[in-house]
Amino acid sequence: MGPQSLSRRKREETRTAHDEGVTAPPSAAAPPRGDRPVVDPAPAGSTARRLDPRRLAALGFLLPLLAYLVAFYAYPLWRNIDMSLHDYNLAAFVQGNAQFVALDNFRAVLSDPTFRPALVNTVLFTVGSIAVQFTLGLALAVFFRRTFPLSAPLRAMFLVPWLLPLIVSGSTWSWMLNSDNGVVNSAMQAVGLDGVNWLTSPGTALLSVTIANIWLGVPFNLVILFAGLQNIPDELYEAAELDGASSWQQFRSITFPLLKPVSAITLLLGLIYTLKVVDIIWIMTRGGPGDSSTTFATWSYREAFGTGLPEFSPAAAVGNLLILVALVAGFVYIRLQRRREHA
Amino acid sequence: MGVLLVAVMLFPVYWMFNVSLTQTSDLRSDPPRLVPFGGTLDGYRAVLDQQLPALGTSLLIGFGTVLVTLAIAAPAGYALGKLRPRGSEALNFLLLVAQMIPAVVMAMGFYAVYLNLGLLNSVWGLILADSTIAVPFGVLLFTTFVRGIPDDLLKAAQIDGAGTVRTFVSIVLPLSRNSLLTVSLFAFLWAWSDFIFASTLNRTGDLIPITLSIYAFIGNNTTQWNAIMATAVVASIPAAVLLVVAQRHISAGVTAGAVKD
Structure with missing residues (x-):
């Protein structure tokens, strides 16, 4: 790549960054970044600040969001937890007299015949999707780097x-x-293979939805x-090339190690x-046939x-289990994100 | 090489087009027709005849969601980005976590709440539910952008006697045009594409969005896959527009928000 195209790319990058207020480090959901420390140092003279009209204005601007979060996140989630601890059916919904059953729903879910296949399918679907998406995504990213x-x-x-x-x-x-x-199937038959009942046989249903999901996730x-690759300085590759490193060596000793933090975040979000x-x-x-593609x-x-x-x-009980997993992953994600910013 | 990769990747999209133009009698031919020569527009005629109300509903839901999202997210982004009251960090954290909650869980919660409020099967209920997909993303994107606005600019306004509201309306908002656009585009696309909320909160409503309409179409075990695929093509128009008009913003949005259900 000539120096001209290089500088053009850099320019494009800064323009996007400027327009969007989003610079190249691929930070999911744009957490605080760059010029400000992640955790605010304790504000000096906090009593004075409390009376500051600017603080009041800030609260005023935030009020819609706070009300919104309570009404449309906290309350539905609370109802969800409530449902998982009671015995709700449609009638109990309307009359509001569902019986409190503590953790019975969770126990019922764990001993349900669907639990095992759902667990296995969730693991296969998730690991399969992420592994292939990530590999293809990385290969394409490297391909488009030049x-x-x-x-x-x-x-x-x-x-x-x-x-x-x-x-x-x-x-x-x-x-x-x-x-x-x-x-x-007709393509497979054209090359002499037998057709497969992709979606209707229990052996391939999960594979089929995983393939479709991989296709969705590659972009x-x-x-x-x-975006992560853009942050690796071109000079490193130029130097490696001068030293006669092959593309595979460059990938292994430059791209892969320097892309690790971004990779971790990509995998976790995945x-x-x-x-x-x-x-x-x-x-x-629909998760079928039977439970064969139920997650x-x-x-x-x-x-x-x-x-x-x-x-x-x-x-609701199953849903709450999912939230738990998502929350743990979320905490790990924020951890990773912080470490990246402090590095 | 690049062209080849794109061709492989986009084959399903091509196939959707191809099937949408194929004669009903040729749909089951073996081998299938690879190019729609001698095709038909019957599929698209079916869309015009049957799907216009659903498309209208989806447009309404999309625009409604954009309005709700902007109304909540823009002021909040300003507050979190520049005014920075205490607790901002905690709020940022909550918004991050909010994006990770599975949609099916939200759908159940909304169902319970809406059942009691009588909001099931209403377009407004669906707009509010759909906005939850975009609000956290919108707030986080605005916050990042507003934080990048030079303080001097806002100070100057203050010296000229503009209050916080004035500053927000006449300085911050105009400067945030691009961010507003990005958030609007995504909010619209997500609301337009939403299937989970529509299929749970609007199951028996009179006004069904296009996603549900396609789903009902498939469920009927129909032979008219050309009509289904034609509807799918039409339902993809907003995505196509987004790609053409705002390509740059998409990448920025993905890396900034990294969300999709």
């Missing part, structure tokens, strides 16, 4: 799967994987890892988002909304 004609628009095209409504991707994949008329990994996935599985297989999230959805007979209490 700018070439049309590289920017081509890279942008990779965002398409991420932007499409899930119902669109889900129904398209369903039709492509259709046993009798799907393009995948996210690509974008974050690509974990959090994959655990939540309901739509794509529900649209393609915790789809199980929870099915109990509450998927059948004619809503079972909110066990659904």
